Amino acid sequence: MNWYSLIGVALFLLLAPAIGCLLSGIDRKITARMQRRVGPPVLQPYYDVRKLIEKDQLAVNKVVDYYVLCSFLFTIFAGCIFFAGGDLLIVVFTSTLADVFLVLAAYSCNSPYAQVGAQREIYQLMAYEPMLLLTMIGFYLAKGSYQMWDILTGSGVALWPMLGLFFGFLFILTIKFRKSPFDLSTSEHAHQDIVKGLTTEFSGKTLAVFEVSHWFETVLLLGVVFLFFANGTLWSYILGLIFAFLSFFLEIIIDNSFARMKWQVVLKSSWAVAAVLGLINIALLLWVL
Amino acid sequence: MGKRTIVPFGPQHPALPEPIHLDLELDGEKVVRAVPSLGFIHRGLEKLVEKNDYNAMNYIMERVCGICSFGHSWGYSGAVEGLMGIEVPERAQYLRTIYLELSRMHSHLLWLGLLADGMGFESLFMNCWRIREQILDIFEATTGGRVILSFTKVGGQHRDISDETLKKIADKVTTLRPELKRICDVFIDDESVKNRMCGVGKVSTDEAVELGAVGPTARGSGVNNDVRCTGVGKYEELGFAPILEKDGDCYSRCKVRVKEVFQSIDIICAAVAKIQAGPVSVPVKGPAPEGEYVMRIEQPRGDAFYYVVGNGTKYLDRARVRTPTDANIPMIVKVLQGCDLNDVSMIVLTIDPCVSCTER
Amino acid sequence: MIHSYKEQHITALTPDAIESKADEMKKAGYRIEQICARSKDGVTTLLYSFDKDFDLQNFRVTVPQNMTAPSISKYYWAAFIYENEVHDLFGVTFTGLVLDYKGNFFKLEKPTPWKTEPKTAEGGE
Numbered sequence: 168m169n170w171y172s173l174i175g176v177a178l179f180l181l182l183a184p185a186i187g188c189l190l191s192g193i194d195r196k197i198t199a200r201m202q203r204r205v206g207p208p209v210l211q212p213y214y215d216v217r218k219l220i221e222k223d224q225l226a227v228n229k230v231v232d233y234y235v236l237c238s239f240l241f242t243i244f245a246g247c248i249f250f251a252g253g254d255l256l257i258v259v260f261t262s263t264l265a266d267v268f269l270v271l272a273a274y275s276c277n278s279p280y281a282q283v284g285a286q287r288e289i290y291q292l293m294a295y296e297p298m299l300l301l302t303m304i305g306f307y308l309a310k311g312s313y314q315m316w317d318i319l320t321g322s323g324v325a326l327w328p329m330l331g332l333f334f335g336f337l338f339i340l341t342i343k344f345r346k347s348p349f350d351l352s353t354s355e356h357a358h359q360d361i362v363k364g365l366t367t368e369f370s371g372k373t374l375a376v377f378e379v380s381h382w383f384e385t386v387l388l389l390g391v392v393f394l395f396f397a398n399g400t401l402w403s404y405i406l407g408l409i410f411a412f413l414s415f416f417l418e419i420i421i422d423n424s425f426a427r428m429k430w431q432v433v434l435k436s437s438w439a440v441a442a443v444l445g446l447i448n449i450a451l452l453l454w455v456l
Numbered sequence: 457m458g459k460r461t462i463v464p465f466g467p468q469h470p471a472l473p474e475p476i477h478l479d480l481e482l483d484g485e486k487v488v489r490a491v492p493s494l495g496f497i498h499r500g501l502e503k504l505v506e507k508n509d510y511n512a513m514n515y516i517m518e519r520v521c522g523i524c525s526f527g528h529s530w531g532y533s534g535a536v537e538g539l540m541g542i543e544v545p546e547r548a549q550y551l552r553t554i555y556l557e558l559s560r561m562h563s564h565l566l567w568l569g570l571l572a573d574g575m576g577f578e579s580l581f582m583n584c585w586r587i588r589e590q591i592l593d594i595f596e597a598t599t600g601g602r603v604i605l606s607f608t609k610v611g612g613q614h615r616d617i618s619d620e621t622l623k624k625i626a627d628k629v630t631t632l633r634p635e636l637k638r639i640c641d642v643f644i645d646d647e648s649v650k651n652r653m654c655g656v657g658k659v660s661t662d663e664a665v666e667l668g669a670v671g672p673t674a675r676g677s678g679v680n681n682d683v684r685c686t687g688v689g690k691y692e693e694l695g696f697a698p699i700l701e702k703d704g705d706c707y708s709r710c711k712v713r714v715k716e717v718f719q720s721i722d723i724i725c726a727a728v729a730k731i732q733a734g735p736v737s738v739p740v741k742g743p744a745p746e747g748e749y750v751m752r753i754e755q756p757r758g759d760a761f762y763y764v765v766g767n768g769t770k771y772l773d774r775a776r777v778r779t780p781t782d783a784n785i786p787m788i789v790k791v792l793q794g795c796d797l798n799d800v801s802m803i804v805l806t807i808d809p810c811v812s813c814t815e816r
Numbered sequence: 817m818i819h820s821y822k823e824q825h826i827t828a829l830t831p832d833a834i835e836s837k838a839d840e841m842k843k844a845g846y847r848i849e850q851i852c853a854r855s856k857d858g859v860t861t862l863l864y865s866f867d868k869d870f871d872l873q874n875f876r877v878t879v880p881q882n883m884t885a886p887s888i889s890k891y892y893w894a895a896f897i898y899e900n901e902v903h904d905l906f907g908v909t910f911t912g913l914v915l916d917y918k919g920n921f922f923k924l925e926k927p928t929p930w931k932t933e934p935k936t937a938e939g940g941e
Contacts, residue, residue: 202582279463283485283797347576348648426648427576429798495923503930538822668848668894681847686821686870750865750874752821761850763863776863778850778898786894815922 171316172251179250179386180243187382188212190389194419201423212378219375227277227368234272235373239380241265246387252316255303262387265380266292269365276368284364288352290430294437295339301445305332306394308452320399331448333395337414338440342433343388345381346422349433389415460488465800467496474811476785476804482797490792490800492785498815502775509770510536510745514609520777521813522603523566526559527755528813529608531762532775534688535751536610539766540742546690547734548612553689554622554727555607556753557720561629562591563756564713564720567808568643571710574801575652583639587632594625612737619731626728629721636721640714653706657791657803660704667787671758671780672716673807676709678702683754694726706806713808744770755780757808779813819870826863829875831885834864837875838888841866846873848888851898853879853906858934860906864888879908889914907931 192209199206208214226232245261248254266288273285303313309328310318318325326333342349352364369377389411396407428436461482467475475496481489504516517532518525530552537544544552569584592602598617599605607614643649659669664677674681675698682698684691699715701708745766752759758780765773784807791803829837849865849872860879865872879885887910889895899910900921907928919927 198578202579203586204582279461279482282461283463286485350576423579425577426572426580426646426652428648428651429796432651493917493921493923495921498922498924500929538824665845665847666893668892681867681870683821683870686819688821748826748876750824750826750872752872761865763852765854773856774854776852776854778852778865782897783850783894786897790893 172253175250175252176247179246183246183383183386184379187379187385188216190385190415191382194415197416197419198423201419212382216375216378219370219378220372222371224371224373226370226373228275231272231275231368232373234268234275235369235376235380238265238268238272239376239383241268242380242383242387246383246390249315249387249390252314252319254313255306255315255318256300256313258315258387259299259303262384263292263296265384269377272369273365278368280367281365284352284367287430288365290434291342291349291352294349294434295342298335298339298437298441298445301441301449302329302332302336302391305329305445305449305452308449315394318394319397322398324396324398324403326395328452329395329448331444331451335440335444335448336391336395337417338444339437340388340392340414341418341421342437344385344418346418348421348425348428350422350427351430351433385415463797465804474809476809476811476814478792478800478804480792480797480800485797487792487795487797487800490789492789494811494815496815497812501816502777505772505775507771510764510766510772511610511740513772513775515606517775517777518604518606520816521779521810523563523810524559524755524757524760524779524813525604526555526607527753527760528777529605530556531751531753531755531760531777532764533608533610534753535749535762535764535775536745536766536772538751539745539747539749539764540610540740542611542738542740544612545735545738547616547731548736549690550727550731551613551617551736552608553691553694554625554724554731555605556689557723557727558591558594558625558629560756561717561720562588562595563808564717565591567713567756567805568639568710568717571643571802571805572649574805575649577649580639580642587635587639590628590632594628597621598625609737611740612735614737616736619733622728622731626725629724633718633721636717640717643710643714650707652798652802653710656706656799657795657806658703658705659787659791663790664704664787667790668783669758669787669807670783671755671808672709672712673758673780673784673787675699675712676701677704681759683752683759686752688753690727690730691723693730694723696723706802709806744768745772757781757810757813758783760813777813777816779810779816781807781810781814784809785814819872823872824874825872826874826876829864829877831877831880834875834877834888835886835891838864838891841873842891844868848892848895848898851888851895851902853902853908853930855906855930855932858932860908860931862902862908883907884909884911886911887913904928905930 191212196206196209241261242265245258249258270285270288273281306318307313309325310321366377392411392414393407396403396410463480463482465478465480467477477493479491480487501516501520505513514529514533518529520528565584565588569581572580595605596602598621599607659677661678664674664679670681678700680698680700684696699712701712746768748765751762760780761778763776767773788803788807846866846868849867851864853860853862862877862879864875885908887899896915899913900917902908904919904922
């Protein structure tokens with residue numbers, strides 16, 4: 168832990184909710200405009216969270232609140248490790264743990280919708296985990312270290328040797344951002360056969376905590392995209408930021424162009440992508456580059 | 457998973473367009489049994505026949521459903537006209553045909569939007585409804601109402617629509633064609649849409665007949681029971697031919713409805729070209745209705761059956777509507793057995809449910 | 817055009833002939849169109865409709881005083897939806913109903929709201 172880590176963590180804790188909130192608002196505005204609607208104001212997610220905090224909690228099972236809170240804390244923890252320049256593998260596993268807590272929370276609800284949503288969240292976990300791990304291994308092979316700081320400041324843009332992994336990562340980003348075609352377990356729009364899936368029984372502060380943890384996660388994931396471009400120079404950082412926002416914009420376009428898929432399709436396609444783009448890229452990195 | 461759960465589906469559910477209640481018995485994510493129950497929108501409209509004479513009953517019949525409203529008023533008026541032996545003038549028949557086809561377009565576009573929404577494809581949903589708005593604008597400009605038109609009465613139509621306005625209607629629906637083509641191509645060709653619909657809810661031709669399915673639901677399985685072939689309105693003169701598909705899954709039913717939208721545009725343009733000047737209604741004179749009469753109309757969802765019984769007074773004994781959704785519900789109960797939970801909303805949507813029609 | 821919509825085929829039928837008629841219709845390939853009821857002055861009349869290639873056949877049956885009629889759901893499974901509705905609204909009991917909701921099909925506040933009582937001597941109902 169050095170000076171820069173502390174600044175990184177502080178900036179993350181302060182700015183990530185704001186950035187996440189703005190990104191979420193911009194997402195909704197652009198989606199609405201794509202559908203030729205006016206759309207809500209860009210600060211709408213903030214108003215929603217504020218209102219949710221004021222609402223009564225109607226939890227069937229009190230333990231749900233604790234699980235969601237744990238999920239929230241671990242998401243923040245993962246983000247903090249990342250922005251402190253820490254070990255990428257720990258970031259992945261902590262983030263996964265946060266997701267597992269979410270699944271536990273949904274299972275604790277006595278609602279059939281939440282339970283089916285939880286099951287689907289597990290399928291989503293199985294779908295994106297391999298690709299995520301392969302991406303981090305790819306960083307190690309390309310840049311020589313698992314530490315985010317080294318990758319950030321190390322020479323050589325990670326994108327070129329990791330091109331396949333980059334596209335694979337963008338593929339599973341759709342799952343992590345909960346966007347069509349992969350928004351199985353829960354999505355922003357409640358027009359699903361399982362109502363709101365995972366989050367059906369969350370209300371009040373619990374739902375607010377869930378929303379805010381999604382903001383933190385968004386920033387973390389865009390940070391990983393940023394990392395593909397970073398090589399210690401300023402122009403690479405600017406390029407990284409641009410591409411992070413572009414990939415976010417790409418996700419919005421994908422969301423609006425696809426219907427929702429069934430979980431079998433999500434699982435098969437994600438593993439196919441991980442196998443083809445991921446493993447081949449890793450093999451190339453190990454033996455060729 | 458081996459554990460049986462009962463998931464209540466409806467009456468209020470984001471994926472469900474209509475308030476029907478289904479108790480789904482699930483084994484993991486597979487539906488083992490589906491038990492429907494109705495009655496959330498039962499208003500007892502048919503019983504109002506005791507207090508409203510046969511003319512006023514027309515307005516009540518219109519309000520059975522918002523989407524199929526025009527068809528109901530035609531069916532009921534047609535039944536009473538048959539009972540009283542009234543022959544409606546040619547121009548009124550043409551007008552009724554044109555407006556039923558407009559009604560069919562807006563109903564199918566509504567359904568296409570709901571289908572897209574049920575699949576999680578919001579932008580397609582919004583675009584379908586945007587086109588539909590233009591048809592509702594036509595309704596409002598010509599009859600004064602967007603959904604409940606109050607245009608038909610026993611004996612003909614309330615008012616005439618000038619030829620100039622009819623020409624404008626025909627031009628308007630023709631301009632919708634390229635936009636419609638763009639959207640309908642997504643329904644027919646898009647991979648993610650096909651993934652959700654192909655092979656889902658398969659019903660063979662024999663099963664469709666046995667279960668009494670009607671409308672595009674049955675026509676998707678190759679069963680022709682399109683009542684427009686029996687000489688109702690002016691369809692015969694306009695060269696109408698029903699659209700049939702063979703596969704019997706959700707995708708074929710979607711294709712039937714998509715093609716029917718384009719067919720409706722053709723019928724409207726042909727009708728506007730052929731319509732002649734003349735009266736639009738005949739005065740209803742003579743003895744009060746007596747006896748019984750059966751009439752059928754092809755609503756957007758299928759054939760609707762109208763049965764009126766008169767007793768010689770101005771109050772009818774019975775005015776009965778059997779709507780197409782009523783006939784299609786046994787089909788979804790059968791098809792839901794053994795399907796995935798993912799597919800439940802697709803299957804329920806595929807019959808184009810209109811529960812306010814079913815329960816009156 | 818095979819049959820015109822104006823053709824009216826409504827024939828009377830006795831209650832005990834319902835099942836054999838349903839069997840006959842099924843074997844001839846007719847599908848069930850609808851079943852409805854009407855009640856006036858305590859007399860309930862059923863109308864069965866069958867259709868094949870636009871040939872619509874209707875049969876009118878007067879339900880006896882005991883308000884029971886045989887169900888045709890063993891020939892036409894889809895008839896359960898109509899028979900349950902008639903049961904809930906008019907109080908006609910169909911014996912042998914395959915999928916019997918026992919009065920819980922339609923959620924109503926009062927049972928059999930459309931059933932009428934025979935006119936009493938004073939002319940009230």
